[in-house]
Amino acid sequence: MASTKMKIKKSKTGGYEVMVLAKHPMETGLRKDKKTGEKIPEHFIENMEFAVNGEVVAQANLGTGVSKNPLIGVGIPNAKSGDKVTVSWVDNKGESDSAEKAVK
Amino acid sequence: MKRRIFLKGSLAAGTIAVAASAGLLTPTRVLASAWPKAAFESETEAEALQAFFGTSDVEQSDQVSIKAPLQAENGAVVPIKVMTSLENVEGIAICAIKNPRPYTTSLRVSGGGGGLYSTRIKMGQTSPVNCYVKAGGKLYMASQEIKVTVGGCGG
Numbered sequence: 001m002a003s004t005k006m007k008i009k010k011s012k013t014g015g016y017e018v019m020v021l022a023k024h025p026m027e028t029g030l031r032k033d034k035k036t037g038e039k040i041p042e043h044f045i046e047n048m049e050f051a052v053n054g055e056v057v058a059q060a061n062l063g064t065g066v067s068k069n070p071l072i073g074v075g076i077p078n079a080k081s082g083d084k085v086t087v088s089w090v091d092n093k094g095e096s097d098s099a100e101k102a103v104k
Numbered sequence: 105m106k107r108r109i110f111l112k113g114s115l116a117a118g119t120i121a122v123a124a125s126a127g128l129l130t131p132t133r134v135l136a137s138a139w140p141k142a143a144f145e146s147e148t149e150a151e152a153l154q155a156f157f158g159t160s161d162v163e164q165s166d167q168v169s170i171k172a173p174l175q176a177e178n179g180a181v182v183p184i185k186v187m188t189s190l191e192n193v194e195g196i197a198i199c200a201i202k203n204p205r206p207y208t209t210s211l212r213v214s215g216g217g218g219g220l221y222s223t224r225i226k227m228g229q230t231s232p233v234n235c236y237v238k239a240g241g242k243l244y245m246a247s248q249e250i251k252v253t254v255g256g257c258g259g
Contacts, residue, residue, distance in 0.1 A: 015218060028226075046139040058213045060221070063144040065200065065208035067181045067224040074211065075218030 004099040006087055015077030016103055018050060020087050021069065028064040048089040050074050079103050143207050149199050149234065152207035156197060157238050165190070165244035168237045171222075172248055179227040179252040186246075188219035190239035196221045200250075202231035227252045 003023045011017040022045060029042035048060040058074050079085065081103055088098035146152035153160040171185040186196055196219070197210035203226070211221045219237065227233075230251045237244045 011218075011220065017220060019222075056214060058211055060209065060211045060223075061140055061144075062209050062223075063205070063207065065203055065205060065226050067226055071183075071222075071224050073185070073220065073222035075220030077218040 004087065004089070004097045006085070006099040006101045008085060008101055008103050011075055011077075015075060016079045017073055017075050018085055018087065019071065019073045020048065020099070021071050022048070022089055022097065023069055024091065026062075026064065026066055026068045026070060030064075043091065043093060045070060045089050045091045048072060048087060050076070051086045051088075052076055052079050052083050054084075054086070140210070143210070144205060146207055147205065149201060149206045152199065153197070153236065153243070156207070156210055157195060157236070157243055159243055162236065162243045162245045165237075165246065168235060168244050168246035170233070170235050170246050170248045172233065172250055174249075175251040175253070176227065177253050179229070179254055181224050182227050182233075182250060182252070183222070183224050184233060184235070185222035186220070186235045186237070188237045188239070188244075190219060190237060190244065192240045193219045193237060194241075195236075195238045197236045198223065198225065199234045199236070200225060200227050200231050201234060203228050 005021045007019045008016050024045050025043055027040050027043040031040050033040055042064060044064050045062045048062065049056055050058045057076055060072055062070060083103045084100060085103060086098060086100045088096060090096040140156050143152045143155040146155060150160045167190050168188045176182040184198055193213050195210060195212050198208045199206045200208050208225045209223055227250065232247050232249045234245055234247045
């Protein structure tokens, strides 16, 4: 069910920029199911880690305030061509997914 | 409540174990941090900053720039991009002040990370969005007002 897409592009400020699109409902816990009137429980990505060649360079903390199917961009100024970028996320229900791509 | 925390903890540990056994996680330096629960649950910005950065002394800086729409038609998806030219960036946080929980998202940066963070957030109503950057032990900020036509919290 989970799918995570990653794109690496050259950043204007130098280095590279990783864009990650994770498919996730990001429920706030405030929305109600229209049919049953019951609250939909919280379900959101908590942590997303970015690693270059196995070394973690950044960790994004997301919450319920982040839009559905979050698109996250992070700069990796020191990355070189051929470096392997890995991104992995975990949500509040323990579900996780990851994606991997090499810098062009 | 304690039981919940325990269950959550064991769940998280479980997924890490699974990932490790699948060879996804290499035993390298991992950021020693869990999800900053206290910051996300704060109802005021100062509390959240204290919880996440350990300080709430902020300085306005023009080295922090925000790229965001002046007017967002749909509050459920508001793209925000924070850029900074500061050196030694340690963390970036985004707060939509008038949201029920202002602290929206943050990024922790360790060696080799950069001063760029972009995301899409939900906004309940027209509000200034404050972006914080911690660099070299100090906290800097920039702010932009975003008009929201249709709120995107709850529904």
